[in-house]
Amino acid sequence: MMSDSLAPWRVALSRALHLNRSQPYSRYFQLATITPEGFPKNRTVVFRGYLDNTNQIKIVTDLRSEKVNQINYQPWGEICWYFTKTREQFRLSGRLTLITPNYPDSTLQKERQLAWQQLSDSARLQFTWPEPGQLRIEDNSAFSAASPAPEHPLEHFCLLLLDPEKVDHLELRGNPQNRCQYYLDESKNWIAQSINP
Amino acid sequence: MMSDSLAPWRVALSRALHLNRSQPYSRYFQLATITPEGFPKNRTVVFRGYLDNTNQIKIVTDLRSEKVNQINYQPWGEICWYFTKTREQFRLSGRLTLITPNYPDSTLQKERQLAWQQLSDSARLQFTWPEPGQLRIEDNSAFSAASPAPEHPLEHFCLLLLDPEKVDHLELRGNPQNRCQYYLDESKNWIAQSINP
Numbered sequence: 469m470m471s472d473s474l475a476p477w478r479v480a481l482s483r484a485l486h487l488n489r490s491q492p493y494s495r496y497f498q499l500a501t502i503t504p505e506g507f508p509k510n511r512t513v514v515f516r517g518y519l520d521n522t523n524q525i526k527i528v529t530d531l532r533s534e535k536v537n538q539i540n541y542q543p544w545g546e547i548c549w550y551f552t553k554t555r556e557q558f559r560l561s562g563r564l565t566l567i568t569p570n571y572p573d574s575t576l577q578k579e580r581q582l583a584w585q586q587l588s589d590s591a592r593l594q595f596t597w598p599e600p601g602q603l604r605i606e607d608n609s610a611f612s613a614a615s616p617a618p619e620h621p622l623e624h625f626c627l628l629l630l631d632p633e634k635v636d637h638l639e640l641r642g643n644p645q646n647r648c649q650y651y652l653d654e655s656k657n658w659i660a661q662s663i664n665p
Numbered sequence: 666m667m668s669d670s671l672a673p674w675r676v677a678l679s680r681a682l683h684l685n686r687s688q689p690y691s692r693y694f695q696l697a698t699i700t701p702e703g704f705p706k707n708r709t710v711v712f713r714g715y716l717d718n719t720n721q722i723k724i725v726t727d728l729r730s731e732k733v734n735q736i737n738y739q740p741w742g743e744i745c746w747y748f749t750k751t752r753e754q755f756r757l758s759g760r761l762t763l764i765t766p767n768y769p770d771s772t773l774q775k776e777r778q779l780a781w782q783q784l785s786d787s788a789r790l791q792f793t794w795p796e797p798g799q800l801r802i803e804d805n806s807a808f809s810a811a812s813p814a815p816e817h818p819l820e821h822f823c824l825l826l827l828d829p830e831k832v833d834h835l836e837l838r839g840n841p842q843n844r845c846q847y848y849l850d851e852s853k854n855w856i857a858q859s860i861n862p
Contacts, residue, residue: 491749493747493749496747498695498697498707498745498747499707500695500697500705500706500707500743501705502699502703502704502705506699506703506739507699507739507741507743507758508697508698508699508705508706508739508741508742508743508758509697509705509743509756509758510695510696510697510707510743510744510745510756511745511754511756512745512747512754542703542704542705544704544705545705546697546704546705546706546707547707548695548707548708548709550690550693550695550709552688552690552749557708557709559706559707559708561704561705561706594862597841597861597862598861599861600860600861600862601846601860601861602860602861603858603859603860603861604844604858604859604860604861605861606859608841611840611841643808644794644805644808647801649798661800661801662800662801662803663797663798663799663800663801664794664795664796664797664798664799664800664801664802665791665794665797
């Protein structure tokens with residue numbers, strides 16, 4: 469697929485990641501989804517790189533989190549990613565694919581396993597915690613499980629992919645500001661277009 | 666209305682704003698809305714304080730921006746506000762009210778005017794720019810209007826209010842993390858509840 473060649477917006481995004489690399493939170497962005505009732509939801513998640521040989525953005529999530537139900541209902545999301553040092557914003561919208569333990573594609577299961585292996589110990593530990601969003605369990609031993617083995621993911625660990633179909637890049641620096649929109653044409657080639665900020 | 670007394674989540678939010686005040690981008694957050702077609706949208710906007718004597722969060726926007734149509738269709742949003750220094754996140758969801766030049770309430774019209782007056786010159790200038798999101802006008806004189814007068818807002822300047830009904834506060838610091846949810850009960854009193862992170 470043409471859309472799996474390196475997309476032109478990745479050059480700008482790689483540059484932003486590089487220039488902002490001194491700040492660990494530059495790898496955090498906000499992911500918007502919608503509920504089955506039609507309300508928007510928004511939360512901070514961590515960039516886990518790209519799926520090999522594609523432009524799909526990797527995120528991880530817990531099968532018990534609220535966004536899972538939202539994504540099953542409407543598998544579409546928009547990332548808003550603001551870089552504080554270079555003062556630029558990327559908005560990436562696209563289809564979401566949730567790689568659960570039962571997802572049938574074996575290549576993507578391997579990717580799920582790899583994503584688990586690449587997590588830090590403390591990130592893996594969070595998947596042993598009691599159900600997120602439920603009344604707080606006050607006994608801290610509920611949060612003190614042993615660190616799970618890095619080889620095989622726990623059952624509620626999911627890889628989440630966002631496959632961008634439209635990207636909007638705004639640079640606040642510059643007089644006036646610069647804004648570029650990227651989208652896929654009918655042949656799945658990326659088109660870049662300057663637009664008014 | 667009881668919900669207009671100082672909400673308990675404002676204590677935590679004021680503290681975060683204070684502790685992160687050295688970074689101007691601490692007043693930026695991401696606002697999610699949905700399109701009439703049912704897709705999520707997400708963008709960075711600036712916190713402009715609270716509407717006097719209420720818990721409503723002030724934002725400003727251009728009547729020509731895409732979110733206006735989205736808000737007219739579904740007047741609900743979710744803010745995701747991440748503070749990098751203290752490593753905490755607030756998610757605030759609530760009804761959106763767009764104060765356009767034709768909005769019938771004279772008190773809110775005065776608030777719209779006040780919001781315009783409180784903008785910086787460079788922020789006001791952006792409302793003289795050509796239509797956002799359209800093909801870029803390459804002639805920079807289109808972006809070189811004189812700074813508009815601070816007294817009266819330009820026609821497409823809008824005040825946007827978000828009235829929180831549910832707030833989720835997550836502190837990544839702490840072992841384990843702390844998470845508190847605030848919501849309005851049937852009598853419109855705020856309830857705070859610790860939940861699992």
